[in-house]
Amino acid sequence: MLSQGLELSQKQTLRLSTRMLQSLELMMLPVAELRQRIENELLENPTLVAQDRDPASVSYEEYSRGQLQRENRKEDYSDSSAYGSDLSDSHNAWLEGTLSEKETLEDHLMWQLGCSECSEGTRQTAALIISALDESGFLSRPVDEIVDEAHRKYVDEALALVHTFDPVGIAATDFRDSLMIQARAYGLDDDELKIFHDLVYDELERLKAGRYDEVAKRLSITRDDLDDLYAFLKTLTPYPASAFGSSQERYIVPDVSIKVEDGRLVTRLNDEAIPLLSLDTGYQQMEKDLSAGGTKQDKEAARYLKKELQSAQELIRQIDMRNSTLEKVAQVLALKQKAFFLFGPGSLKPLTLKDVAVEIGVHEATVSRVTSGKYADTDWGIIPLKSLFSSAVRTTGGQEDMSKEAVKEMVRRIIQDNDTGRPLSDQKISDILKARGVSCARRTVNKYRKELDIDSSLERAR
Numbered sequence: 001m002l003s004q005g006l007e008l009s010q011k012q013t014l015r016l017s018t019r020m021l022q023s024l025e026l027m028m029l030p031v032a033e034l035r036q037r038i039e040n041e042l043l044e045n046p047t048l049v050a051q052d053r054d055p056a057s058v059s060y061e062e063y064s065r066g067q068l069q070r071e072n073r074k075e076d077y078s079d080s081s082a083y084g085s086d087l088s089d090s091h092n093a094w095l096e097g098t099l100s101e102k103e104t105l106e107d108h109l110m111w112q113l114g115c116s117e118c119s120e121g122t123r124q125t126a127a128l129i130i131s132a133l134d135e136s137g138f139l140s141r142p143v144d145e146i147v148d149e150a151h152r153k154y155v156d157e158a159l160a161l162v163h164t165f166d167p168v169g170i171a172a173t174d175f176r177d178s179l180m181i182q183a184r185a186y187g188l189d190d191d192e193l194k195i196f197h198d199l200v201y202d203e204l205e206r207l208k209a210g211r212y213d214e215v216a217k218r219l220s221i222t223r224d225d226l227d228d229l230y231a232f233l234k235t236l237t238p239y240p241a242s243a244f245g246s247s248q249e250r251y252i253v254p255d256v257s258i259k260v261e262d263g264r265l266v267t268r269l270n271d272e273a274i275p276l277l278s279l280d281t282g283y284q285q286m287e288k289d290l291s292a293g294g295t296k297q298d299k300e301a302a303r304y305l306k307k308e309l310q311s312a313q314e315l316i317r318q319i320d321m322r323n324s325t326l327e328k329v330a331q332v333l334a335l336k337q338k339a340f341f342l343f344g345p346g347s348l349k350p351l352t353l354k355d356v357a358v359e360i361g362v363h364e365a366t367v368s369r370v371t372s373g374k375y376a377d378t379d380w381g382i383i384p385l386k387s388l389f390s391s392a393v394r395t396t397g398g399q400e401d402m403s404k405e406a407v408k409e410m411v412r413r414i415i416q417d418n419d420t421g422r423p424l425s426d427q428k429i430s431d432i433l434k435a436r437g438v439s440c441a442r443r444t445v446n447k448y449r450k451e452l453d454i455d456s457s458l459e460r461a462r
Contacts (some may be wrong), residue, residue: 003044023026025235026322027369028166032253034319038275041315047283047305048312050275105137106130112368113390114164114404115353116227118157124189124240125158129171137170137241138178166368167240182236185365195219199229206347213314254377255385256330258341265334265341269327270377277316279309286441325370328360333376340388344380346409351389406449417452423457 029037042050109130113123125147131148133139138148143155162171168185183196199207203215207230216226257268263398283305290302336355339347353364360367371385390403414432418424424432426445433440440448449456 002128024220026318027325027366028372029322030253030373030375031255031270034322035273035275037276038315041312042161045308045312045315047280047308048315049278049280051278052275079439104132105241108132108244108372109162109165109170111386111389112353113161115351115368116161117352117354118161121151121154122157124155126162129155129158129162133171133241135241136239137167138172138174140173151225164365165235166365166372168305168365169237169240178238179233179236180239182230182240183244186232186236195221195228196233198235199233199383213273215233252375252382254382255326255374257377258330259377259379260341265338267327267334269323269330271323271456274319276325277312277319279312279316279333280304284309287343322370325360325362325366326374329356329367329370330354330376330385332359333385337388339376341380344409346406346413347387348390348405350403356389407433407440408452410436410438411445412454415449415460423460425457 026034026037038050042048052446110127113126113130116123118126128147128151129139129143132141143159144152147155160170163181169178169182172181179200180193180197181194185289188196198219199215203218206215206218212230216223219226221229253273255270257266257270259266287305287309289388290298290305293302295298324334333351333356334341336351337349340348353367357364357367371389374385375382376385376388387405390405410433411429414429415424424434426449427442429439429445429449430442433445454460
């Protein structure tokens with residue numbers, strides 16, 4: 001006998017949005033790579049239309065090239081009212097070191113650690129963890145072998161902090177653990193995270209073999225959900241440190257300009273290099289017409305066009321979000337580091353990722369990603385945006401704390417201006433700094449001097 005009734009059942013579903021997959025990726029792209037990404041999308045998506053910006057105007061790239069040519073000719077900036085006549089040497093020294101160094105993974109992570117708020121014990125433990133990462137960015141040794149007993153109580157907090165750093169997935173035990181760290185950072189939780197865990201640890205081989213229906217059945221999800229999950233997986237990087245393994249030089253195009261114009265700081269986003277994107281109105285109308293059609297072929301074609309139109313619209317939205325966030329960050333940096341833009345590196349103030357994140361209402365990780373690999377065109381040269389962040393160095397006598405970069409500049413000037421006839425030792429430089437109200441131990445002076453690529457006093461005496 002047949003009977004009718006209601007029955008409750010539980011079903012695991014995935015809600016992986018295109019927005020989540022694209023937003024963080026696009027945030028990290030410098031303008032040159034973003035342009036390449038757009039060109040690739042234009043080849044794959046027929047509904048996306050690009051239009052170059054006004055060709056009659058001078059492009060930002062041409063403007064920047066002209067600036068570099070003028071800087072290479074070492075034009076004298078001492079006549080500018082924005083600077084003192086004694087700042088031209090600082091300007092040239094700053095330019096010389098701006099783009100010549102290649103950043104290592106450890107440099108990149110230690111910068112983020114220096115811009116993070118945490119206890120001193122957590123900071124020291126995180127530094128030990130960072131220094132122990134292998135070439136893949138993984139912790140190939142047990143943490144107990146890396147961290148001494150006095151710091152082991154900080155391990156969990158230090159690891160949690162490092163796991164928020166860029167590149168996401170760093171300091172994992174292996175590539176599977178890295179994929180899980182990335183999945184959490186990108187918003188997966190609860191049931192979605194459990195399904196993703198089972199896929200990564202148990203089903204990758206079957207997935208590679210193309211046994212999709214079997215994998216979906218084993219995970220108790222639909223084939224559509226598996227397709228979404230697989231699409232998400234392909235956006236992740238099993239070996240997040242791979243980007244730091246290349247020694248290839250790349251052409252740098254500034255993402256923003258922060259310069260003094262008519263006595264005030266002006267911030268501009270370099271959007272001239274990014275084409276204007278829009279949807280093809282012809283395809284929009286075609287999708288509507290096909291949706292109204294009655295044949296199976298019409299419906300399938302309409303679904304295809306609708307998917308491509310949505311993908312194009314999402315790309316446009318995410319690029320707008322990326323540009324808006326970057327512009328807001330640049331404006332805050334101009335405000336917080338106004339003294340630097342007016343007077344140079346010696347005036348750089350302490351500034352953390354959190355300081356900027358609070359100002360624009362985003363997470364610290366977002367500020368880290370949107371500034372990573374991006375450059376600003378300034379009156380002091382083309383500089384990495386991340387160089388405008390700096391940890392604080394304590395001062396005495398009621399003075400305001402100074403940034404690490406400002407103290408490094410003081411060390412450079414002390415060595416440069418030394419007229420005693422004998423090279424100054426690190427301890428003597430430390431004593432001079434202390435007399436000027438800056439607490440900087442000898443070993444810290446030694447570290448700063450090496451970062452400035454200045455030889456020791458013995459080598460300078462030769």
